[in-house]
Amino acid sequence: MTSTLTPAQASPETSSDAAAASQQEITGEIDAISAEYAATATVPETMPRLDYPPYRSSILRHPTKDPHHADPETVELFAPVFGHQDVDALEADLTIAHRGEPVGERIIVTGRVLDGDGRPVAHQLVEIWQANAAGRYIHKRDQHPAPIDPNFTGVGRCLTDADGTYRFTTIKPGPYPWRNHFNAWRPAHIHFSLFGTDFTQRMITQMYFPGDPLFALDPIYQSIVDPRARERLVAAYDHDVTEHEWSTGYRWDVVLTGSQRTWMEPETTA
Amino acid sequence: MTQSPTLPPTPGQTVGPFYGFALPYAGGNELVPPGRPDAIRLRGTVRDGRGDPVPDALIEVWQADEQGRISREPGSLQRDGFTFTGWGRTSVDRTGEYSFTTVVPGPTEGAAPFFAITVFARGLLNRLFTRAYVPDHPLLESDRLLASVPADRRGSLVARRDATGLVFDIRLQGEGETVFLSYPGHDG
Numbered sequence: 001m002t003s004t005l006t007p008a009q010a011s012p013e014t015s016s017d018a019a020a021a022s023q024q025e026i027t028g029e030i031d032a033i034s035a036e037y038a039a040t041a042t043v044p045e046t047m048p049r050l051d052y053p054p055y056r057s058s059i060l061r062h063p064t065k066d067p068h069h070a071d072p073e074t075v076e077l078f079a080p081v082f083g084h085q086d087v088d089a090l091e092a093d094l095t096i097a098h099r100g101e102p103v104g105e106r107i108i109v110t111g112r113v114l115d116g117d118g119r120p121v122a123h124q125l126v127e128i129w130q131a132n133a134a135g136r137y138i139h140k141r142d143q144h145p146a147p148i149d150p151n152f153t154g155v156g157r158c159l160t161d162a163d164g165t166y167r168f169t170t171i172k173p174g175p176y177p178w179r180n181h182f183n184a185w186r187p188a189h190i191h192f193s194l195f196g197t198d199f200t201q202r203m204i205t206q207m208y209f210p211g212d213p214l215f216a217l218d219p220i221y222q223s224i225v226d227p228r229a230r231e232r233l234v235a236a237y238d239h240d241v242t243e244h245e246w247s248t249g250y251r252w253d254v255v256l257t258g259s260q261r262t263w264m265e266p267e268t269t270a
Numbered sequence: 271m272t273q274s275p276t277l278p279p280t281p282g283q284t285v286g287p288f289y290g291f292a293l294p295y296a297g298g299n300e301l302v303p304p305g306r307p308d309a310i311r312l313r314g315t316v317r318d319g320r321g322d323p324v325p326d327a328l329i330e331v332w333q334a335d336e337q338g339r340i341s342r343e344p345g346s347l348q349r350d351g352f353t354f355t356g357w358g359r360t361s362v363d364r365t366g367e368y369s370f371t372t373v374v375p376g377p378t379e380g381a382a383p384f385f386a387i388t389v390f391a392r393g394l395l396n397r398l399f400t401r402a403y404v405p406d407h408p409l410l411e412s413d414r415l416l417a418s419v420p421a422d423r424r425g426s427l428v429a430r431r432d433a434t435g436l437v438f439d440i441r442l443q444g445e446g447e448t449v450f451l452s453y454p455g456h457d458g
Contacts, residue, residue: 047281047456048395055284057393060319061442065423067452070401070415074378075334075386076453080357083344116276116455125347129292137288155292191286193293199332199386200453204397206283223395224281232280257279257455 104133120164135174310435323366
């Protein structure tokens with residue numbers, strides 16, 4: 001059983017806790033994959049590669065067979081419905097979950113959830129989670145020596161409105177270290193979980209902040225090998241979202257893929 | 271169908287290791303109350319390319335009810351104990367096993383019934399989709415998707431029975447690798 005081994009004994013090349021490689025080695029692998037993509041790609045890739053060895057824990061967890069094409073049927077043409085009994089309006093403000101004010105830079109993050117044809121995904125669930133301003137998660141696996149903020153949990157939910165708009169008030173998360181390789185740091189990000197009108201549109205992703213110096217070094221961000229595709233995960237600072245003497249603002253739209261429902265629309269909006 | 275220009279999709283990313291305080295919720299794995307007479311357990315183990323359990327995967331299930339009806343009812347996050355919403359979510363335990371309390375879906379529109387499954391995990395850079403078909407169902411014979419899968423891999427899409435219900439193991443990689451699905455509009 002691997003559980004009886006120390007991280008150093010467990011296969012160093014596939015364990016995310018091994019921290020065996022240097023940043024230079026990881027960056028070299030990232031750059032080699034990028035260069036190969038730039039030289040040979042004919043159709044732009046839009047998704048992360050599941051097989052992306054610089055992210056060590058993907059090595060044993062990616063399917064080796066191509067996904068099998070399926071035409072969505074029956075239940076796959078629908079998605080679960082969430083309503084106001086599921087989500088309290090207060091859950092969209094991550095700064096009011098506790099008695100005191102959390103520490104850090106208060107931000108508003110808003111945007112629209114759209115399908116591939118630009119139609120709003122209305123009244124659907126958006127969930128987020130994140131580290132606090134010091135880069136610490138409320139999670140037992142995150143033990144790095146940065147302070148926990150007693151006034152910040154870092155979990156939020158909301159429903160999109162009729163226009164597909166979501167909006168959260170939160171604290172700007174900090175970058176944090178992880179053990180993919182030695183001295184590995186994740187760029188600051190907010191995890192987003194999204195549903196569409198179809199099961200096939202389900203997605204989980206991460207939203208990043210503009211200009212992060214860690215982008216080039218991060219194998220999770222770089223697993224989306226097409227530069228334009230990965231830039232779609234970076235929010236834009238938006239002064240129209242920023243509020244006077246209160247909060248800075250970011251805008252980030254999400255486009256879901258895989259909807260087959262054009263012809264069923266009247267039924268689903270009922 | 272409208273032929274407006276398609277917007278480029280937003281890429282996915284791994285769920286990471288720290289979703290545990292955010293995504294799982296009380297009652298997430300109880301699509302029906304455990305005491306209901308026709309309740310079954312749908313369970314399985316998620317394994318990696320070495321066959322080791324994956325202890326930090328998150329599984330979601332979406333299904334029709336026992337009559338094959340697709341629920342359009344809210345309430346999956348705050349269950350009332352009576353409404354069947356058809357959707358559930360749970361994280362696996364330390365041994366990589368997930369478990370849902372649910373009902374066996376019936377056929378919808380004459381199609382072989384299945385559970386639609388989504389898999390997330392640390393180390394998995396995007397979600398995976400698959401189907402867990404109800405075993406021994408007469409409609410399996412005529413199912414188009416199953417017929418399109420090579421015979422030696424078809425079994426990975428069909429649950430098996432045990433004393434408490436159904437078992438659907440998920441192998442991310444390697445021997446017996448689960449058939450994962452892509453839908454129109456998806457890459458790959």
